[in-house]
Amino acid sequence: MHSLHSRVLCTGVALVLAAAPGLGCAALGKLLGIKKEEEAPAEARAAPPPPADTRPPPQPEYTEEQWAEYTALAEAKVKEAGGVTMLPPLRLVGKYPYASQKVAVKGGHCYDVGAAWMTPGHRTSFDVTFLKDAEGRRSNLNQGSTKARLEPPAGVMQFCADLDGRVELTAYLLTTDNTIYTSSTRQDNVQWAVAVAERAEDKQAAEARRVAEAERTKAREAQGRRNVYRYELEHYGRRIADACERCRKMFALCMEERKDKDQKKALEYCGLDWQNCAEPMGRDGGSRRCTTP
Numbered sequence: 403m404h405s406l407h408s409r410v411l412c413t414g415v416a417l418v419l420a421a422a423p424g425l426g427c428a429a430l431g432k433l434l435g436i437k438k439e440e441e442a443p444a445e446a447r448a449a450p451p452p453p454a455d456t457r458p459p460p461q462p463e464y465t466e467e468q469w470a471e472y473t474a475l476a477e478a479k480v481k482e483a484g485g486v487t488m489l490p491p492l493r494l495v496g497k498y499p500y501a502s503q504k505v506a507v508k509g510g511h512c513y514d515v516g517a518a519w520m521t522p523g524h525r526t527s528f529d530v531t532f533l534k535d536a537e538g539r540r541s542n543l544n545q546g547s548t549k550a551r552l553e554p555p556a557g558v559m560q561f562c563a564d565l566d567g568r569v570e571l572t573a574y575l576l577t578t579d580n581t582i583y584t585s586s587t588r589q590d591n592v593q594w595a596v597a598v599a600e601r602a603e604d605k606q607a608a609e610a611r612r613v614a615e616a617e618r619t620k621a622r623e624a625q626g627r628r629n630v631y632r633y634e635l636e637h638y639g640r641r642i643a644d645a646c647e648r649c650r651k652m653f654a655l656c657m658e659e660r661k662d663k664d665q666k667k668a669l670e671y672c673g674l675d676w677q678n679c680a681e682p683m684g685r686d687g688g689s690r691r692c693t694t695p
Contacts, residue, residue, distance in 0.1 A: 456577035458524040460498070460590035468520070469493065472556070472595035476516035479558040485514040485599025492596040494573050498588045502572040504533065507541050507563040508600065510608070516597040517573055518556035526552045526594065527574040527582065530561045538665030541567030544615035551580070562603055562611055571596065630693045638691050642683050646692035649679035653695045 464472070473491045480488070494501040494517075507513065517528055529549040532540035540546060541563040550559035561569070573594045577583050603611070627650065634643040656672035680692035 456579050456581075457583050457585075458499075458521045458575050458577065460588075461520050461593055463591060464520070464593050464595075469595055472518035472520070473597060475518040475556045476558075476595050476597035479516035479518070479556050480514045480597045480599045483514045483516070483558045483560070484601070485516075485597075486601040487599055489598040489600060492571070492598065494571065494594040494596055495591055498575065498590050498592050499582055499584060500572055500574045501592055501594060502570055503596075504568055504570045505598070507567055507569050509541065509563050509565040509567075510603055511600045512560060512562040512603045514558055514560050514599045514601070515571065516556060516558040517552055517594045519554065519573075519575070519592075519594045521575060522554055523578060524554060525576045525580060526554070526557065527576055528552055528557070528559055529570075529572040529574070530559075531570040531572065532563075533568045533570055534665070535567055536666075538667075538669060539565060539567070541565045541569065542615070544612055545619050551576075562608070564608070564612070634691065634693065637686075638683075642691055645683055646680060649676055649683075649692055650695040652676065652679060 477488065477491070492503055492505070494503055496502065515528065515530070517526060519526060527549060528551075529547060531547040532542045532545065534540055542548075542561070543564045548559075548561050550557070552559065563569070573592075573596075574582050575592050627647070630650075631643055631647055634646050653672050653676040656675060657668060660668035660672070676695060680690050683691045685691060
């Protein structure tokens with residue numbers, strides 16, 4: 403029945419058009435009894451929703467009661483992770499989006515670090531940077547830094563030190579899509595209550611950890627070299643990219659041969675060799691085409 407009705411309607415339209423080829427669409431619609439749907443006025447149309455703001459809202463300044471509450475929460479996370487000897491708690495306070503503080507560490511020890519903060523729905527990226535001493539050595543022999551992403555309202559991470567030294571603890575408040583949004587207009591404070599516990603690391607555990615850290619560092623550095631090579635290949639061609647890669651390999655070998663010596667002096671010595679190797683590849687806007695190793 404529906405098919406027959408459609409054929410009749412189509413046949414009727416065709417006959418009308420054949421009889422009056424100049425008939426406009428509006429007149430044809432009126433003739434056939436078709437009503438045009440009225441369009442809503444512009445002010446009545448629904449506007450598209452604004453893009454979601456993924457940035458964390460400003461934190462109010464913590465009261466002493468809140469500092470005590472969040473410190474207790476951070477300490478609980480540390481103890482759950484097996485923290486042994488609790489150190490004095492820390493208060494990380496800075497301008498959005500991060501805060502940092504430098505602390506001393508002891509060689510042959512591992513540290514459980516707990517952090518708690520007020521902002522629901524926003525994770526924290528917690529970074530530990532092993533700072534160089536006067537001789538260019540870091541307290542961790544295999545990596546310059548380590549990081550962890552902590553879930554709100556509190557989380558915990560671990561790191562270990564091979565030598566006495568200092569580390570910098572840095573906390574970043576992330577957006578809801580887990581990025582760091584920097585802004586020169588935001589001057590509000592960000593705050594974390596931090597609890598730290600230390601424990602001695604036995605020789606067998608330390609050896610296993612160093613092997614794992616060295617493998618991760620090696621893989622990360624290899625990926626970095628591949629990225630640099632692709633960039634140089636794309637911008638300067640294979641001849642310069644291959645030459646720059648040879649310069650970086652020469653620098654890496656030089657540093658490896660001097661790994662047990664004063665690292666500051668080793669960097670100066672090997673860096674000079676790298677400069678002499680890379681300089682003939684030319685410059686681009688004042689910078690060497692060969693990327694610094």
